[in-house]
Amino acid sequence: MKRVYLDHIAATPLHPEALQAMLPFLRERFGNPQSLHSDGQGALEAVEEARQRVADLIHAAESEIYFTSSGSESNNFAIKGLALANRSRGSHLVLSAVEHLSVLNSAKSLEKFGFTSTLVPVDQTGMVHPEAVEKAIAKDTTLVSVMMANSEVGTIEPVAEIAKICKSRNVLFHTDAVAAAGNIPVDVRALAVDALSLAGDQFYGPKGSAALYLKKGVRILPFIEGGIQEGGRRGGTENVAGIVGLGKAAEIAKAKMADRSQKARVLRDLLIDRLPEKVDRAVLTGDREMRLPHHASFCVEFIEGEAMLLNLDMKGIAASSGSACTSKALKASHVLLAMGLDHALAQGSLVFSFVDDNTAEDIGYLLDVFPPIIDRLRKMSPLYTKYLEEKGK
Amino acid sequence: MIYSEKVMDHFQNPRNVGVIPDADGVGEVGNPVCGDMMTFYIKVKDDHLSDIKFQTFGCGAAIAVSSIVSEMAMGKSLREAMDITNEKVAEMLGGLPKNKMHCSNLGADALHKAIEDYKAKSKPGLKEAAAAAAAKGPEAHEEEAACCCPYCDGPVEGMEEVCSCHHCEIELEECPECGKYTNKADDTCVNCGAQIHKS
Numbered sequence: 220m221k222r223v224y225l226d227h228i229a230a231t232p233l234h235p236e237a238l239q240a241m242l243p244f245l246r247e248r249f250g251n252p253q254s255l256h257s258d259g260q261g262a263l264e265a266v267e268e269a270r271q272r273v274a275d276l277i278h279a280a281e282s283e284i285y286f287t288s289s290g291s292e293s294n295n296f297a298i299k300g301l302a303l304a305n306r307s308r309g310s311h312l313v314l315s316a317v318e319h320l321s322v323l324n325s326a327k328s329l330e331k332f333g334f335t336s337t338l339v340p341v342d343q344t345g346m347v348h349p350e351a352v353e354k355a356i357a358k359d360t361t362l363v364s365v366m367m368a369n370s371e372v373g374t375i376e377p378v379a380e381i382a383k384i385c386k387s388r389n390v391l392f393h394t395d396a397v398a399a400a401g402n403i404p405v406d407v408r409a410l411a412v413d414a415l416s417l418a419g420d421q422f423y424g425p426k427g428s429a430a431l432y433l434k435k436g437v438r439i440l441p442f443i444e445g446g447i448q449e450g451g452r453r454g455g456t457e458n459v460a461g462i463v464g465l466g467k468a469a470e471i472a473k474a475k476m477a478d479r480s481q482k483a484r485v486l487r488d489l490l491i492d493r494l495p496e497k498v499d500r501a502v503l504t505g506d507r508e509m510r511l512p513h514h515a516s517f518c519v520e521f522i523e524g525e526a527m528l529l530n531l532d533m534k535g536i537a538a539s540s541g542s543a544c545t546s547k548a549l550k551a552s553h554v555l556l557a558m559g560l561d562h563a564l565a566q567g568s569l570v571f572s573f574v575d576d577n578t579a580e581d582i583g584y585l586l587d588v589f590p591p592i593i594d595r596l597r598k599m600s601p602l603y604t605k606y607l608e609e610k611g612k
Numbered sequence: 613m614i615y616s617e618k619v620m621d622h623f624q625n626p627r628n629v630g631v632i633p634d635a636d637g638v639g640e641v642g643n644p645v646c647g648d649m650m651t652f653y654i655k656v657k658d659d660h661l662s663d664i665k666f667q668t669f670g671c672g673a674a675i676a677v678s679s680i681v682s683e684m685a686m687g688k689s690l691r692e693a694m695d696i697t698n699e700k701v702a703e704m705l706g707g708l709p710k711n712k713m714h715c716s717n718l719g720a721d722a723l724h725k726a727i728e729d730y731k732a733k734s735k736p737g738l739k740e741a742a743a744a745a746a747a748k749g750p751e752a753h754e755e756e757a758a759c760c761c762p763y764c765d766g767p768v769e770g771m772e773e774v775c776s777c778h779h780c781e782i783e784l785e786e787c788p789e790c791g792k793y794t795n796k797a798d799d800t801c802v803n804c805g806a807q808i809h810k811s
Binding site for chain 2: 327330358426490522523525526529533542543548551562563566596599600601602
């Protein structure tokens with residue numbers, strides 16, 4: 220059966236050139252970058268070349284890039300490391316309510332050590348308002364973290380303005396750019412952020428390979444204590460192949476970004492325009508304009524996300540949902556709830572996110588198979604029956 | 613695949629979906645916060661279930677559970693139908709993922725509620741007993757509910773207020789609303805969304 224992969228936010232396919240670049244480091248070039256012999260030094264060169272490529276992607280200096288194992292690790296590193304290193308100045312953090320759980324839970328875990336945090340609310344499109352961030356900054360605030368783009372609803376946050384506020388208030392600013400970096404332009408100099416997280420599996424690099432940008436001179440506590448890798452800030456033998464793959468993917472992302480996003484934007488707009496025409500009571504989630512180019516998310520009323528995902532999968536389509544039933548913890552997405560959606564509507568969450576090889580035919584196929592799935596599930600739904608009864612009255 | 617073949621079969625081809633407008637009894641369980649809602653409609657003839665229909669809002673497991681319950685109970689006497697338990701339903705489906713056992717496996721409860729509703733309607737004297745039984749439903753659900761960590765499904769260590777999941781290293785407590793274990797650090801129950809700690 221035809222497979223249509225529309226789940227960029229979960230994972231992107233590995234770019235063939237990134238794979239090719241990685242293979243030697245899984246085979247003959249296995250040396251440890253910390254070794255003095257030529258096997259080791261060869262690997263070190265490859266790591267440093269990758270560091271330069273990742274730096275170029277976000278307009279950073281090579282020395283400001285720290286490799287990690289995942290976006291979640293980068294976020295943990297930034298939140299915990301920056302908060303603890305700046306403890307003498309204060310112990311209050313400001314975060315948006317729609318941050319990734321790796322940011323929210325890092326802040327929560329810091330509460331055990333006497334830190335407090337304020338969650339800044341969002342509007343119904345998931346947008347954080349800079350004034351609200353400014354209002355939340357207190358005398359003892361040392362760190363603000365607001366994501367660059369939200370992977371569940373696609374909204375791009377006004378991080379440049381927030382960074383400016385933080386600078387004027389002498390507070391550090393971290394942004395989780397995992398969903399954004401490699402997909403939309405990111406310039407750490409222009410944005411004036413102090414720290415930024417990114418992950419390779421969001422732009423056709425390998426899983427298990429990510430990075431934290433840390434502005435020169437910003438103090439951070441080491442995340443993994445051990446050897447001298449990553450300037451002593453993140454110990455552990457380097458994941459050389461993964462780092463090389465990340466570097467190659469960053470290089471390609473930079474070169475192809477305009478093309479990729481132009482192509483994705485066409486598919487996105489097609490789906491956002493056509494799906495609500497085909498399915499009654501399906502609403503777009505997130506902002507219509509300030510939106511990731513490869514991202515279209517909806518809430519479909521009266522039915523539940525997992526049932527939709529299983530049905531779509533049977534038709535060969537891969538997508539995501541923030542419904543409670545699809546999460547292992549059976550908890551509805553905190554992002555959708557923070558946007559003010561009620562539980563029933565949040566249950567109908569569905570996210571389509573495009574990868575490089577998706578075509579307009581793929582969207583056409585989705586638009587053909589989706590409405591009958593909705594009809595079938597709604598016929599089963601007591602909520603839809605109630606809705607029809609009330610409508611009939 | 614997270615579900616057994618049997619679950620997928622009932623999910624794809626659910627039996628007895630629909631509404632009985634002149635039902636003899638109706639039973640509703642669940643709420644959208646939990647994720648799943650089920651409504652069962654029954655027709656009763658000579659103390660036997662002559663027709664059953666259901667509607668379900670929820671995941672694949674919830675739909676499959678409703679479908680197989682309707683099949684298991686069809687034509688059975690009311691007493692036999694009352695003997696159908698959520699455990700038997702899960703067994704008939706070839707098992708369910710652990711984290712779905714309590715949230716989605718509510719089919720037997722919904723059916724029993726429909727039967728109680730029928731009894732209450734047909735014998736006015738039993739109304740109170742039926743109401744009491746209906747009220748007891750969630751309680752029975754609570755007892756079996758408190759078993760595992762909501763995140764990893766692993767066993768919970770410790771007793772009552774000071775329990776924790778060793779694997780996830782989180783402190784857990786029982787939600788006063790639904791009785792299931794939830795993260796002590798959270799403001800709301802991960803299972804039912806109830807507000808636990810006043811913020």
